[in-house]
Amino acid sequence: MDLINFRVGKKTISLKILDILLTERYEGNLTSLPNENPSFLGVKDYMGTPTPIFDLGLILNNQSSYETNQSLVELLQLREQDHKAWLAELELSVHNDVPFTKSRDPKQTDFGKWFYNFKTDNEDLKAILSRFEGPHDRLHSIADEVLNLCSKGKKDQALETLEKEKLTTFTKLIRLFESARDQIILDHKPIIVFTTEDGQQPHIGLLVDRVEDNIHCDESDIKPLHEMTNVGFDIDPQTKKMMKGLIKQGDNHSLVLDPSAIFRPEHLKGYEPVETEEYGLF
Structure with missing residues (x-):
């Protein structure tokens, strides 16, 4: 057969x-x-x-595959917004000397919990996701780095470090979120079997x-x-x-x-x- x-x-x-x-x-x-x-x-x-x-x-x-893909795209949009909010709070903490309350452990964030459990057979999406860990870990590590500088009275150095990481690590992470969403949308090309x-x-x-x-x-x-x-x-x-x-x-x-x-x-x-x-x- x-x-x-x-x-x-x-x-x-x-x-x-x-x-x-x-x-x-x-x-x-x-x-x-x-x-x-x-x-x-x-x-x-x-x-x-x-x-x-x-x-x-x-x-x-x-659930249709289209709906499944849209749900994943929306989830990635939410996780991207989480990281924008995370960085905004860190900037506020450094500028105004207020406590920073968000997670510093990348694996304990909502994205981290999803990322380390998500499975896909989409090889192109896998390739994009494999590039997340480095910048994601680095972004969360800068919280301790800049806050330690602030605690030592080195606020200017902390702000300089934060701005540098915002232009490099953070920008790279945001582009990865965009690439992952684009890949999910572009990859879905369903066919009809008569x-x-x-x-x-x-x-x-x-x-x-x-x-x-x-x-x-x-x-x-x-x-x-x-x-x-x-x-x-x-x-x-x-x-x-x-x-x-x-x-x-x-x-x-x-x-x-x-x-x-x-x-x-x-x-x-x-x-x-x-x-x-x-x-x-x-």
């Missing part, structure tokens, strides 16, 4: 090659239709056939994050559904219908999906694609 692996959030899913018609970049150009299924995004015309598109992120992770039941007509489209690779396996390599709860999957009824099982790949598992288990919305039976100037037939 030949399969193609796709990434959806932190999960890998596998579809039979024979179940796939094609993949294309998702541009958001779908026709919305009333539907109670939150994972149903809308309809895309495929060679004259209105094809329902479902968000696998919502089905498998209870599936088929007969090899000719589209059945549904599935929104995934990216194509991973292709593999060959035997039916005996697929673990049955009842074993999935032993590897950390909380399976809801909708997801259970489309799962055929699990394939072990090294230390990870791939979910083998049967897209035919997702039924086309009933109201699509009477739906006729509408030609629009911007998108053509939808």
Whole structure:
């Protein structure tokens, strides 16, 4: 059995090659239709056939990959603001001889607690995050340095040190926050996988994050559904219908999906694609 692996959030899913018609970049150009299924995004015309598109992120992770990425971008924005507030308070402390109350231990800050526990398989984001530790540690170390100078009556030297670090270490850290956010946004280029039941007509489209690779396996390599709860999957009824099982790949598992288990919305039976100037037939 030949399969193609796709990434959806932190999960890998596998579809039979024979179940796939094609993949294309998702541009958001779908026709919305009333539907109670939150994972149903809308309809895309495929060679004259209105094809329902479902968000696998919502089905498998209870959150779309777009929402997951936006949450991460917002978190990084908050942590950047934390550091701006941290430096502002240190400047106030040095200038006005008032106590400095913020954390001097980089691992005990909100960013530090997140940073040392965060995991990602995005290699470009990993590369950016790997550059945070140096300037982040250095920034927090200057609190003791400048406050010790102040305690010795060397306020001018403390201010000089603070200004130097603000122009170098702090600026570098802020640029890293910006680069990390940009990478998260730019890296998300989801695709639609058009599936088929007969090899000719589209059945549904599935929104995934990216194509991973292709593999060959035997039916005996697929673990049955009842074993999935032993590897950390909380399976809801909708997801259970489309799962055929699990394939072990090294230390990870791939979910083998049967897209035919997702039924086309009933109201699509009477739906006729509408030609629009911007998108053509939808």
